[in-house]
Amino acid sequence: xxxxxxxxxxxxxxxxxxxxxxxxxxxxxxxxxxxxxxxxxxxxxxxxxxxxxxxxxxxxxxxxxxxxxxxxxxxxxxxxxxxxxxxxxxxxxxxxxxxxxxxxxxxxxxxxxxxxxxxxxxxxxxxxxxxxxxxxxxxxxxxxxxxxxxxxxxxxxxxxxxxxxxxxxxxxxxxxxxxxxxxxxxxxxxxxxxxxxxxxxxxxxxxxxxxxxxxxxxxxxxxxxxxxxxxxxxxxxxxxxxxxxxxxxxxxxxxxxxxxxxxxxxxxxxxxxxxxxxxxxxxxxxxxxxxxxxxxxxxxxxxxxxxxxxxxxxxxxxxxxxxxxxxxxxxxxxxxxxxxxxxxxxxxxxxxxxxxxxxxxxxxxxxxxxxxxxxxx
Amino acid sequence: xxxxxxxxxxxxxxxxxxxxxxxxxxxxxxxxxxxxxxxxxxxxxxxxxxxxxxxxxxxxxxxxxxxxxxxxxxxxxxxxxxxxxxxxxxxxxxxxxxxxxxxxxxxxxxxxxxxxxxxxxxxxxxxxxxxxxxxxxxxxxxxxxxxxxxxxxxxxxxxxxxxxxxxxxxxxxxxxxxxxxxxxxxxxxxxxxxxxxxxxxxxxxxxxxxxxxxxxxxxxxxxxxxxxxxxxxxxxxxxxxxxxxxxxxxxxxxxxxxxxxxxxxxxxxxxxxxxxxxxxxxxxxxxxxxxxxxxxxxxxxxxxxxxxxxxxxxxxxxxxxxxxxxxxxxxxxxxxxxxxxxxxxxxxxxxxxxxxxxxxxx
Numbered sequence: 181x182x183x184x185x186x187x188x189x190x191x192x193x194x195x196x197x198x199x200x201x202x203x204x205x206x207x208x209x210x211x212x213x214x215x216x217x218x219x220x221x222x223x224x225x226x227x228x229x230x231x232x233x234x235x236x237x238x239x240x241x242x243x244x245x246x247x248x249x250x251x252x253x254x255x256x257x258x259x260x261x262x263x264x265x266x267x268x269x270x271x272x273x274x275x276x277x278x279x280x281x282x283x284x285x286x287x288x289x290x291x292x293x294x295x296x297x298x299x300x301x302x303x304x305x306x307x308x309x310x311x312x313x314x315x316x317x318x319x320x321x322x323x324x325x326x327x328x329x330x331x332x333x334x335x336x337x338x339x340x341x342x343x344x345x346x347x348x349x350x351x352x353x354x355x356x357x358x359x360x361x362x363x364x365x366x367x368x369x370x371x372x373x374x375x376x377x378x379x380x381x382x383x384x385x386x387x388x389x390x391x392x393x394x395x396x397x398x399x400x401x402x403x404x405x406x407x408x409x410x411x412x413x414x415x416x417x418x419x420x421x422x423x424x425x426x427x428x429x430x431x432x433x434x435x436x437x438x439x440x441x442x443x444x445x446x447x448x449x450x451x452x453x454x455x456x457x458x459x460x461x462x463x464x465x466x467x468x469x470x471x472x473x474x475x476x477x478x479x480x481x482x483x484x485x486x487x488x489x490x491x492x493x494x495x496x497x498x499x500x501x502x503x504x505x506x507x508x509x510x511x512x513x514x515x516x517x518x519x520x521x522x523x524x525x526x527x528x529x530x531x532x533x534x535x536x537x538x539x540x541x542x543x544x545x546x547x548x549x550x551x552x553x554x555x556x557x
Numbered sequence: 558x559x560x561x562x563x564x565x566x567x568x569x570x571x572x573x574x575x576x577x578x579x580x581x582x583x584x585x586x587x588x589x590x591x592x593x594x595x596x597x598x599x600x601x602x603x604x605x606x607x608x609x610x611x612x613x614x615x616x617x618x619x620x621x622x623x624x625x626x627x628x629x630x631x632x633x634x635x636x637x638x639x640x641x642x643x644x645x646x647x648x649x650x651x652x653x654x655x656x657x658x659x660x661x662x663x664x665x666x667x668x669x670x671x672x673x674x675x676x677x678x679x680x681x682x683x684x685x686x687x688x689x690x691x692x693x694x695x696x697x698x699x700x701x702x703x704x705x706x707x708x709x710x711x712x713x714x715x716x717x718x719x720x721x722x723x724x725x726x727x728x729x730x731x732x733x734x735x736x737x738x739x740x741x742x743x744x745x746x747x748x749x750x751x752x753x754x755x756x757x758x759x760x761x762x763x764x765x766x767x768x769x770x771x772x773x774x775x776x777x778x779x780x781x782x783x784x785x786x787x788x789x790x791x792x793x794x795x796x797x798x799x800x801x802x803x804x805x806x807x808x809x810x811x812x813x814x815x816x817x818x819x820x821x822x823x824x825x826x827x828x829x830x831x832x833x834x835x836x837x838x839x840x841x842x843x844x845x846x847x848x849x850x851x852x853x854x855x856x857x858x859x860x861x862x863x864x865x866x867x868x869x870x871x872x873x874x875x876x877x878x879x880x881x882x883x884x885x886x887x888x889x890x891x892x893x894x895x896x897x898x899x900x901x902x903x904x905x906x907x908x909x910x911x912x913x914x915x916x917x918x919x
Contacts, residue, residue, distance in 0.1 A: 247772035355861040385628040386799060390843030390857030397854070412772065419845035419855070439851055456777035457847050458802025462825045464848055465806035472781060473774045475728075476742040 201238040201374060201406045202259065206231050207268035209251070209258045213481060226481045228254040230430035231268070233508065236423075238373070241400065241407040243421025243438065245414050245453070249477050251430040252410045256376045259408065260292055261285055272374065290320045293367035297379035299359030303351040309362055310347040313337075316370050332369055339402075340365045340395060357388035364395065368403075376408045381416060393420055414457050418442055423514075426450045429480055429488040432508055436515040446517045446526055448493045471532060487520065494532035495525050587659075588616035589793050590640070590761055595653035595663075597632070597639050602648070609635045611817035611868055612653070615810075617761065620791045624808035624825075626798060626840075630862050632817040633797045637763045639663070641680055642670045657761065676706040679754035683766035685746035689738040695722075695749050696734030702756045721752040725782055744775035748782065755786055762787065765797045780807065801840060805829055813837050816865050816873035819892070823900035833900065833907040835880045872904070880906045 209229040214220035228251040236242045246252045257263040259270055261277050270277045272292060280288065296302035303312060313333045316322075323329035337344060340361040351359055360380065367375055380396065381389040393416060399405055411417045417424055418438050425435040426449065434447040445451045452471040459465055473492045478484055484491050490501040497520070506518040524530045597610040610632040617623045625633040638644050640655045640662060655662045657678065662670070674680075682688040690698060699721060700714035709717065715734070722730035725748040738746055747767065754762055764783065768776040784807060787794045796808055804811055804825070811828050813821040813836065821834040832838045839858035858877050865873040871886040872878070878885070884905045894901045 247774060355863050357861050385862065386801075386840055387628060387843045387858035388861055390845075390855035391859075393845065394855055394857060413845075414773065415845040415847045418847060418851060442847060442851075452774060454847065456773045458776075458780075458800060458806050459846060459848055460801035460805045460829065460841060460844055461846075461848070462805045462829050465802075470777055470781070472778055476744055476775065477772075 199238055200235045201273055202234075202236040202408070203269075203271040204232060204234045204259060205269045205271075206233060207255070207258060207270060208232075208266045209254050209263055210266045224481055227430050227483060228480060229258060229265075230483075232427075232430075232432055234425055234432065234435070236374075236406055236408060238406055239400075239404050240422045241409060241420055243417035243424040244408065244410045244427060245412060245417050245424060246427035247412060247453075247477055249480065250427045251480065252427050253378050255427070256294070256378050256408060256410045260289070260294060260376055262294075287320075290322075290370045291372050292374040292376065293370060293372040295360075295363050295367050295375060295377040295380050298383050299356065299363045300351065302363060303359060303366075305351055308348055308350050309342075312351075312362065312366055313347075313369050316366060320370060322370065333365075336365045336369045339368060339399060355388075356384050357391055360384060360388075360392050361395065364392075364399070368399070372405070374406045374408065376410070378410045379412070380409065382411060382413060389416065396420060414453060426453065429477065429483050431488065431518065432516075433489065433518045434516065435508065436512075440512070440515055444512075444515075444526070446511060446515065446522050447489075447519050448495045448525065448532075449489050452494070474534075487518075494534070495521060495530050497521060497530070589619045589621075589658060590617040590795075591654070591656045592616070592636075592640065593654045593656070595636060595639060595655060596651070597635050597644065598650040598652075600648050600650060606650075608868075609817055610639065613812075613814070613817070613819055614653075615812050615819065615822065617793050617795060619760070620787075620793055621810065622787060622794045622796060622808045624796045624798065624804040624811040625814060626801065626804055626811060627814035628799055628840075628862055630816075631814040633814050634765055636814075637680070637765055637795065637797055641674060641678065641763065643680075672706075675702050675759075676757045677759055678761045678763065679757070679759040681747075681750055681754050681762065681764040681767045684770050685743065685750045686738060688750060689746060691738050694735055694737055695741070699734070699749065699753050699756060702753055706757045717756075718752075721756055722749065725749070725752045725755075725786075726778070727752070743771055744778060747771060747775075747779055751779070751782065751786070755790070755792070758790055759792060761793045761795070763795045763797070766799070767796075768803065769798070769800070776803075783807075801829075801844060813840075816862070816868065818868060818873070818903065819901075820874065820904070821900070821902040823902075824898075827898050827900060831909050833895075833902040833909050834874075834904045835878045835906075835908060836874050838908050839877075880908070882906050 207229055208231055210225040210227050212222045213224040213226060215223045232255055234242065244252045244255065254263060258265045265278055272288065275288065277285065277288065310333065313336065314329055317329050317332065323332055334344060337346060342358065342361050342365065351362065354362065381392050384392060396407065397420065400407060409417060409420055421438050423435065424438045424441050425432050426447065427433070428449050434441065434445070434450045441450065442454070445454050452473045455469065455471045471494060475492055478491055486502040486504055487506050490496045493501070500520045504520065506520050508516045508518040510516050511522050521530055593614050595610055595613045596608065598606050598608045600606045613636055615623065625636060627633050639651050642662060644651065651663055653663065696715065696718050699718040700711070703709045703714040703717055704711070718734055719730040722733055727733050727745055727748050733741065741749065767783065768779050771779060780803065786792065796804065798804060808825050810822065810824055812819050813834065815836050821832065821837050828837065832841060842856040843858060845855060860877040864876045866875050868889045871888065872890045875881045875885040882905065890903045890905050892901050892903050
């Protein structure tokens with residue numbers, strides 16, 4: 181991998197003074213479930229993101245983990261305003277994004293970019309790499325002349341470890357890891373401050389994953405980037421993130437500094453998640469206790485009342501869990517947990533029990549198929 | 558796990574388990590499956606032939622869990638398809654032997670293979686949605702196996718299907734039997750697939766990335782279920798995966814594949830404790846681990862699987878290897894057997910210096 185020189189990159193290193201670059205307050209994204217033959221009648225909402233608070237300090241990496249369907253990708257998109265949030269606020273460097281008009285928002289997008297999961301489907305197969313990288317520059321009017329743009333692109337290619345001859349090639353000519361580098365280069369050419377990376381390595385082979393994770397690390401060190409990394413792979417997130425937030429059914433259930441979270445996961449869901457991650461070491465695997473969760477993620481269209489995790493929680497209590505929704509409260513310095521019985525579980529006073537699968541018939545079963553008027557055509 | 562009742566008394570048809578050894582005539586001593594020098598070459602028209610699997614040999618003993626590990630394109634799935642006889646006839650050349658309980662699967666006729674597939678050897682695929690028929694209810698698909706191989710009538714098959722679904726931890730099996738694959742969650746579908754695979758109590762189960770499409774908590778449930786089933790019924794399992802974490806938790810013996818050849822074979826504990834082949838070392842070094850201190854940089858393997866040498870010209874891994882010597886290029890490295898502790902590897906410059914007791918085996 182080439183270590184590039186970044187001295188004259190458009191994005192100068194910014195001091196990471198710990199001031200928040202991004203502040204999200206009570207953000208919700210509801211998707212309507214519609215039904216009806218002629219007119220769409222809204223019969224309910226899928227609460228993909230339901231009241232999330234988070235703060236990302238400049239120059240740091242925030243990792244968002246959770247299982248599929250927990251709303252982590254929607255949250256990432258809602259932060260960039262790619263999905264309109266239903267309610268709540270997103271402040272980026274002091275600017276409220278949710279109420280920003282289309283034109284100023286477009287200008288802001290230069291400062292916040294996204295890296296997608298599947299590098300093949302997020303790159304236009306009919307554009308060569310130069311065209312892919314130039315598109316953003318010309319859309320934002322960066323670089324006065326063609327030569328200047330070429331210069332920016334050349335430096336970015338160096339930074340992500342791609343050869344210059346890549347410019348005239350097309351996406352299909354590259355391997356998965358190289359394509360992901362192109363995706364990263366496309367985000368970087370604009371000189372962004374925040375990069376939202378949605379599952380940046382999960383489509384890649386193991387040996388390539390490490391290359392891309394290291395690259396993201398290097399770029400952050402040299403360019404002072406701020407990352408929001410969304411992934412289901414707990415080990416990868418812990419490796420790259422400073423602060424990790426764990427999502428379950430649209431809400432954050434636990435948030436802590438990455439090392440704290442691993443050393444002492446407090447929320448029952450985090451504990452189960454941690455214990456489920458396979459470790460490539462037979463001795464560890466043989467020794468460790470698995471907390472097996474019963475059943476699947478409930479439907480976000482019909483989330484359980486009270487604590488959303490109570491249907492699968494091995495520590496569930498007869499009181500409070502089923503009717504009172506726990507708030508995300510700071511239990512240790514910098515360690516926020518949404519659970520009524522955190523202290524009792526941490527002290528071992530409450531012991532986990534084996535649970536039978538509860539039969540929660542998802543209401544969304546029928547709502548999965550939204551019949552719109554277009555069906556009639 | 559509370560879902561699957563793991564005591565073997567509830568094993569569907571547990572009574573027949575004892576009789577099985579007798580009527581199928583298992584030979585003690587010989588491995589259940591012995592794959593020798595298996596090669597699969599794809600010969601597309603108007604394109605050069607590609608050797609996807611190139612002289613792979615491994616054995617599976619009765620009740621053993623064997624792992625085939627490698628990255629995409631290393632030939633691990635093609636190996637399993639070749640053993641099962643599921644590769645297309647045209648444009649594919651299969652060589653070598655795969656002897657299962659005394660019969661070479663590669664030379665068997667279609668009818669004989671159909672009798673073995675599903676009954677003696679069953680397979681679980683990666684993506685449960687695309688391996689289930691979307692327009693047929695789950696119950697019919699599970700019962701089909703029982704009717705075909707165990708000659709049950711429909712009522713018996715239906716009853717036994719319900720028991721099977723319950724056994725793999727699907728709640729309310731009677732209702733689920735009437736449902737279609739899209740109505741089940743991903744974990745549930747994989748359980749249904751596992752139920753179909755174990756319906757006839759096969760002697761060998763081949764699981765091709767059985768948990769890759771699943772979430773971590775569901776993956777843990779599924780692996781736990783597989784472990785349970787294998788242990789309680791004495792079924793042998795070939796676990797095909799790219800996830801070394803899964804291997805570490807499940808397999809007795811591990812075969813690491815690279816570019817269509819086995820580059821290292823060892824038992825699970827010694828393999829992870831001191832891997833010999835630089836590729837195995839590289840794989841282990843590139844995985845972020847939950848139980849390691851954060852901030853250690855990962856040591857990725859440079860390049861990608863595309864940067865490989867054709868085996869006849871030397872070691873395929875040489876272009877990416879940091880222990881490359883002149884001896885690596887020019888002639889393919891031979892499989893070397895280390896007697897104590899038992900392991901084989903295909904490297905001229907292994908990470909652990911080779912002791913004196915060596916013999917070349919191929």
